Amino acid sequence: MKEITVEQLKQKMDNNEPFQIIDVREDFEYEMSNLNGVNIPLAGILLEAEKISKDIPVVVQCRSGKRSAMAIMQLEHHFGLENLYNLQGGIMAWKEAYDPSMQVY
Numbered sequence: 001m002k003e004i005t006v007e008q009l010k011q012k013m014d015n016n017e018p019f020q021i022i023d024v025r026e027d028f029e030y031e032m033s034n035l036n037g038v039n040i041p042l043a044g045i046l047l048e049a050e051k052i053s054k055d056i057p058v059v060v061q062c063r064s065g066k067r068s069a070m071a072i073m074q075l076e077h078h079f080g081l082e083n084l085y086n087l088q089g090g091i092m093a094w095k096e097a098y099d100p101s102m103q104v105y
Contacts, residue, residue, distance in 0.1 A: 001072055004059055004085040006093045009035075012057075019057040024071045025091075029063065029105045033091060037061065045071045049079055061087035063104065 012019050021037025023030050030039040040048045042062070052058055052075065060068040060075075065088055072084045087093070095102040 001069060001076075002085045003088050005088050006097045009059055009087060009094075010098065012059075017057075019059060020053045022052055022058055022060045022068075022071070023091075024060060024062045024067050025105075033095075033102045033104055035061065035091065035094065042067045042071050045074055046078055049075060052081070054081065054083065056083065057085060058083050059085050059087050062090045064090045064092050066090075 021035050023034055023037040023039045024042040024045060025039070026041050027039060037059075038051055040051060058081075060071050062068040062071075065086055068086050068090065072086055075081045075084060089096075091102070091104055095104055
């Protein structure tokens, strides 16, 4: 599984590179804090897979990186997607590196 660090993600953002963020946390977690990605809770990832870009890098994130890893395994297995990157440490790593005031469940 391919991974991306929060530092690499921040660099993509700063460089205005094309990519998509898929946040697989629950709705209430996403509403509390997010990185402006598309919210598709893990339980619905296969049902809503059409929302996931196929032609640009897709960063999948959750709270710590575990649910996003599960989502990537499912998407790679069922749809053969090869453009997915797991955000190492999830939004907790983002909070630690860039936004200590961010509220995270």
